[in-house]
Amino acid sequence: MADNSSGFAVAGTLGTTSGRGDGDGSDIPAILITENASWDESRKPTVVITGAIHGNEWATPEVCLGIAEYLLANKDNSEAARDDFGMLINEAAQKTGDGKTEKKIVPSISDIARLLKTVQVVIVPVLNPDGYDFSHTDAGRKSYYGAGWRPNRRIQGLLDQDIVCYRQDGSQYASVPSDVDRCFLADFDDTADGGDLEEEEVVVCESRDGSSLYLFEPSLNVDSAEMFDALYGSTDPARVVCASSQRRVWKDAWPLIGEDTVALKTARADGYLQESSGVDLNRNFQYKWDVVQDQKHLFIRSRSPSSRMFRGRKMISEAETAAMERLVARMNVVALIDYHAGSTQVLYPYAYSTTEHAEHTYLGKRWGKNDYEAFRLLSEQIASILNRHDRGDPSIVNFTAAQNYNDVSVGSGVARDCYYQTERIAAINIEVHDKRYTYENEEFRSIVPKICKINVPGAVWFMFWAADLGARVED
Ligand SMILES: [Zn+2]
The missing domain is CATH 3.40.630.10 (Zn peptidases)
Structure with a gap:
């Protein structure tokens, strides 16, 4: 041309x-x-x-x-x-x-x-x-x-200690709170039953003692304010929203040890944690990069490296x-x-x-x-x-x-x-x-x-x- x-x-x-x-x-x-x-x-x-x-x-x-x-x-x-x-x-x-x-x-x-x-x-x-x-x-x-x-396609790295957790007002905990369950955006995989791998479909929570993993209210839409409110609204057990550089996958085929609950060890052995990649370039610019107000359901996506709307580690x-x-x-x-x-x-x-x-x-x-x-x-x-x-x-x-x-x-x-x-x-x-x-x-x-x-x-x-x-x- x-x-x-x-x-x-x-x-x-x-x-x-x-x-x-x-x-x-x-x-x-x-x-x-x-x-x-x-x-x-x-x-x-x-x-x-x-x-x-x-x-x-x-x-x-x-x-x-x-x-x-x-x-x-x-x-x-x-x-x-x-x-x-x-x-x-x-x-x-x-x-x-x-x-x-x-x-x-x-x-x-x-x-x-x-x-x-x-x-x-x-x-x-x-x-x-x-x-x-x-x-x-x-x-x-x-x-x-x-x-x-x-x-884009940049790999986010696999640092297991790279977990960041957030309060309901969007502020960040200085270190990962140990007295609460930690919840992450995850993919839902029921391919073993002939279904699909649905990305960013569910929220999974890791119990505070590190023994189990449970699916948090799968009836709630991740893309809704209700999910965010429900995560913080319930105190039995107390939970926080977290993000890490790893992608999480819930597999429907896992053997349950309770209602929607599996042993974390079992899940880890079967691909629970995976590599994540990509930054949403249209969330990576500096103006209001760190905005938290009115962001409830978007908050977890923009801060999760596994999400297609991840804002990046820095502006x-x-x-x-x-x-x-x-x-x-x-x-x-x-x-x-x-x-x-x-x-x-x-x-x-x-x-x-x-x-x-x-x-x-x-x-x-x-x-x-x-x-x-x-x-x-x-x-x-x-x-x-x-x-x-x-x-x-x-x-x-x-x-x-x-x-x-x-x-x-x-x-x-x-x-x-x-x-x-x-x-x-x-x-x-x-x-x-x-x-x-x-x-x-x-x-x-x-x-x-x-x-x-x-x-x-x-x-x-x-x-x-x-x-x-x-x-x-x-x-
Ligand atoms: Zn677009």
């Missing part, structure tokens, strides 16, 4: 991943698109587009490449940009004085030639290449209730997140789209809270009294562009604008919150497919091109808007 771009594109790499942790990392490829493209240009206002921070979100790299192709195909086009149905992308800019009172953002740029003179665009189709590759293997596809492998502990931080520190990044799958939403900061809003004015008060208003207006307009053409599949349209994924806090360390809060970047997420992540070959070929056609005009409009941001605005 970059080779035939007449100087409008250069390929590059953001860095190298850790792989499994033993020197088998992969490059994180990137493409820079602008007039006279050069990776040495650090002052030109920059829009960053990232895909596949979650390995299993297969449509997102394709959307990123679709955006790159559109920009390069129209690099010399100084007529107002149009979508594949011929509709104007920055439609409102072509209308004058229609007397509407509806509040709208109207970017001043409408064509790609001028856009690429004004901004540079860095596209990172696969930010998590190891997770993405593994999600294409049999094991990776089955992962996480069949949704596919989400985090920015991963090569991929560090590479992004280097990029935004080096270039004049003014705006960013991080593409995801799982719903059809345009999401703006913050992810960690349903009540706190982006009340700064980093974006310059031009589109509302604070950034929350600007983001909401911006995201609603993008959603309406994405909803413009119904391509016959309701799962890839019906976009809404929202602060939180499906109206719930998704917890700590989310990339977009961090880019906005610490770097003052106008960062949004776009989720491109409702409840879907991976695909069979046939459906990939039929549905993903439609997803790209829907999403390219939304990204282009966002870039037109971002061009007006110019240099970063101080608060």
Whole structure:
């Protein structure tokens, strides 16, 4: 792509991943698109587009490449940009004085030639290449209730003493309490009876004397506040929530010594403790990495190295997140789209809270009294562009604008919150497919091109808007 771009594109790499942790990392490829493209240009206002921070979100790299192709195909086009149905992308800019009172953002740029003179665009189709590759293997596809492998692939280590336990308020015990039972997130394995291995399905508790292991109220959903309350609410016996670097598996085939209870020795001898790997890169960023309020059911996941939503041992502990931080520190990044799958939403900061809003004015008060208003207006307009053409599949349209994924806090360390809060970047997420992540070959070929056609005009409009941001605005 970059080779035939007449100087409008250069390929590059953001860095190298850790792989499994033993020197088998992969490059994180990137493409820079602008007039006279050069990776040495650090002052030109920059829009960053990232895909596949979650390995299993297969449509997102394709959307990123679709955006790159559109920009390069129209690099010399100084007529107002149009979508594949011929509709104007920055439609409102072509209308004058229609007397509407509806509040709208109207970017001043409408064509790609001028856009690429004004901004540079860095596209990172696969930010998590190891997770993405593994999600294409049999094991990776089955992962996480069949949704596919989400985090990166770094092995977490096998330190048995590496147990950390938490109080109900989220604070950490200085040492593992010895007078209580210790409970962990675990997989539920009933493959011996013809069932499945369900990851992160149950909570298991190790008795304080180290003799037994029991399944904690399997009727309760791990993903619920009730589970968390029940763990702490009952005092007979007293229990605490803990995490360790090992993955735990409860096997239904084990011989019981009491109700849902087995000898810990038996369990250990039969694969109770296993290696765990992977950090959810979209929980590893520094802003609110350690948040505890309103996190009940997410708390145990984000702190468990065995979980697909593990936040990492430290903020920015991963090569991929560090590479992004280097990029935004080096270039004049003014705006960013991080593409995801799982719903059809345009999401703006913050992810960690349903009540706190982006009340700064980093974006310059031009589109509302604070950034929350600007983001909401911006995201609603993008959603309406994405909803413009119904391509016959309701799962890839019906976009809404929202602060939180499906109206719930998704917890700590989310990339977009961090880019906005610490770097003052106008960062949004776009989720491109409702409840879907991976695909069979046939459906990939039929549905993903439609997803790209829907999403390219939304990204282009966002870039037109971002061009007006110019240099970063101080608060
Ligand atoms: Zn995602």
